Amino acid sequence: MTDPVSGERASAPTPSDLTAIAAAAGVDLESREAIRLAAQAAAHFAMLRRLDLAADPQVEPAAIFALPIEKGGNDG
Amino acid sequence: MADGIRDAPPDLPLVEASRRVQRREVSPVELTQAALDRIARDDGNLNAFVTVLAESALADAHHAEREIADGKWRGPLHGIPISVKDLFWTRGVRTTAGSRIMADFIPDEDATVVALLRAAGAVLLGKTNMLEFAYAAVHDDYGPSLNPWDVHRSASGSSSGSAVAVAAGMGYGSLGSDTGGSIRLPAAYTGIVGLKPSYGRVSRHGVVPVSWSADHVGPMTRTVADAAAMLTVIAGADAADPTASTTAVPNYLAALDGRSARPIRVGVPTAWLNRRVAPEVRDIVETAISVLADGGATLTEVALPDPGDAVAALMAILMPEAAAWHLRWLRERPEDYSPAVRERLELGVVTPAVRYLQGQQARRTLTEAFLTAMADVDVLAMPTAPTAATPLESDLTVGDDADPDALAALVDFTAPFDLTGFPAISVPCGFTAAGLPVGMQLVGRPWREDLLLAVAHRYEQATSWHRRMPTEIA
Numbered sequence: 001m002t003d004p005v006s007g008e009r010a011s012a013p014t015p016s017d018l019t020a021i022a023a024a025a026g027v028d029l030e031s032r033e034a035i036r037l038a039a040q041a042a043a044h045f046a047m048l049r050r051l052d053l054a055a056d057p058q059v060e061p062a063a064i065f066a067l068p069i070e071k072g073g074n075d076g
Numbered sequence: 077m078a079d080g081i082r083d084a085p086p087d088l089p090l091v092e093a094s095r096r097v098q099r100r101e102v103s104p105v106e107l108t109q110a111a112l113d114r115i116a117r118d119d120g121n122l123n124a125f126v127t128v129l130a131e132s133a134l135a136d137a138h139h140a141e142r143e144i145a146d147g148k149w150r151g152p153l154h155g156i157p158i159s160v161k162d163l164f165w166t167r168g169v170r171t172t173a174g175s176r177i178m179a180d181f182i183p184d185e186d187a188t189v190v191a192l193l194r195a196a197g198a199v200l201l202g203k204t205n206m207l208e209f210a211y212a213a214v215h216d217d218y219g220p221s222l223n224p225w226d227v228h229r230s231a232s233g234s235s236s237g238s239a240v241a242v243a244a245g246m247g248y249g250s251l252g253s254d255t256g257g258s259i260r261l262p263a264a265y266t267g268i269v270g271l272k273p274s275y276g277r278v279s280r281h282g283v284v285p286v287s288w289s290a291d292h293v294g295p296m297t298r299t300v301a302d303a304a305a306m307l308t309v310i311a312g313a314d315a316a317d318p319t320a321s322t323t324a325v326p327n328y329l330a331a332l333d334g335r336s337a338r339p340i341r342v343g344v345p346t347a348w349l350n351r352r353v354a355p356e357v358r359d360i361v362e363t364a365i366s367v368l369a370d371g372g373a374t375l376t377e378v379a380l381p382d383p384g385d386a387v388a389a390l391m392a393i394l395m396p397e398a399a400a401w402h403l404r405w406l407r408e409r410p411e412d413y414s415p416a417v418r419e420r421l422e423l424g425v426v427t428p429a430v431r432y433l434q435g436q437q438a439r440r441t442l443t444e445a446f447l448t449a450m451a452d453v454d455v456l457a458m459p460t461a462p463t464a465a466t467p468l469e470s471d472l473t474v475g476d477d478a479d480p481d482a483l484a485a486l487v488d489f490t491a492p493f494d495l496t497g498f499p500a501i502s503v504p505c506g507f508t509a510a511g512l513p514v515g516m517q518l519v520g521r522p523w524r525e526d527l528l529l530a531v532a533h534r535y536e537q538a539t540s541w542h543r544r545m546p547t548e549i550a
Contacts, residue, residue, distance in 0.1 A: 037419050044395075044423045047388050047484060051434035054385035054441070061436030062443070 086110035090302035104155030108137035154197030162203040165282035187282025205237030213416035230471035234258040257490025264460035264515025275497030279314035304328035343378035343453035364505035386492035392435030399424030460515035504541040
């Protein structure tokens with residue numbers, strides 16, 4: 001699929017892609033939920049792609065239940 | 077919507093009600109009965125409560141009254157009627173988490189925070205309505221809590237019932253939880269104070285979780301002093317919650333009026349204020365920030381990380397953690413979830429572990445970036461929400477859709493501080509032309525709730541927004 005805004009090749013269909021596909025295919029109401037979930041999944045995974053830039057692979061992940069904030073956290 | 081002034085039960089601020097109890101000007105039974113009368117009058121329209129504990133509340137109020145008469149005053153919460161969100165375990169009292177799945181769950185113990193409130197002498201009025209599992213949408217079995225400033229508008233969520241109860245005089249304070257903004261957003265929409273403490277400041281034991289590493293418990297009240305009084309009681313270490321910190325708990329209420337040797341330094345993230353914020357909200361918050369400056373604070377522009385990165389990191393962490401907790405029910409009873417919550421949980425199931433770990437990598441980097449940005453300021457100031465309360469028909473919390481983009485925009489200002497664990501408070505700071513309250517969020521450095529509350533209190537003392545209350549609810 002190609003993103004109509006950026007022209008970049010996307011790894012998952014965008015919501016507008018799915019809407020267009022659904023309309024072209026004459027999707028009935030029973031399929032609407034599946035289409036909506038697919039559209040939301042596309043948006044969800046698109047948002048997570050930000051992490052490719054925001055997450056530094058050289059940084060050790062935060063400890064899950066002890067945030068790296070001054071005193072406190074999992075110090076009990 | 078007409079408004080009034082909070083100067084008599086059941087609309088008094090918690091601390092003022094407590095002072096009157098101490099002076100024997102009003103009794104806990106009178107406070108409790110006034111709140112119950114208000115619930116009887118208005119909750120049919122507002123839907124703030126899932127369970128009202130009238131009988132036990134009056135019994136507890138009588139007990140408190142006798143103790144206080146005998147000179148055994150336990151502190152500012154003694155004899156004060158409050159509510160708790162319906163995800164806090166309450167021994168012998170149904171705890172639904174706003175869900176069909178847990179509709180018949182009756183815990184055999186209290187959450188640590190509920191036990192602490194009871195030990196402080198608070199009177200438990202009832203359990204408040206909320207978004208299903210504190211997760212972005214209302215379940216049809218419960219319906220939305222309605223905004224008392226305009227019942228056709230949302231009270232946001234997920235601690236919606238708590239916010240509505242406090243705003244509308246149905247109890248003098250409430251306990252909420254916040255994973256992406258669930259204390260602060262409903263506080264802003266309803267014109268009350270909502271405090272999310274530092275991660276680990278308050279025990280999560282006995283609290284139905286959304287995300288173990290991002291859930292926070294905090295007070296929702298009419299004034300900053302009320303929030304300080306409640307936090308002093310609920311904060312502290314807990315052997316039952318390994319993330320509850322042993323960091324000493326000061327008396328936050330007593331510390332409110334402490335004067336610092338130098339002016340308070342307020343960081344203003346101008347780029348954030350220009351990001352997807354309704355112009356009317358931005359104007360109101362900018363005016364509020366100028367009130368801080370008029371009070372002697374120094375304002376400094378600060379550059380913060382892109383909130384979109386923080387929201388993405390939080391979602392990468394929060395959604396799989398929520399899905400892990402719900403997995404068995406999601407497999408066995410998927411039809412018992414609302415469509416929106418079920419879909420969000422399903423997205424959590426299919427979120428790759430690599431994304432989760434990237435979220436944790438970004439969490440460390442972003443936390444350090446926020447600490448650096450705050451190195452020369454005491455607090456940050458910004459809007460709590462990008463808009464005032466939205467019409468119910470277009471609100472995210474009541475529809476079947478859980479559009480991740482729309483949700484991300486709603487939590488732009490709040491979610492970064494659930495990710496990083498910094499304390500943050502929403503205080504009422506004005507009203508739109510349509511008469512809807514607007515909240516200003518102040519953010520502190522970790523474990524500096526004392527300073528955060530002092531700044532918020534100082535702002536509150538310079539304004540009167542917190543004294544306004546909705547009337548003519550219908």
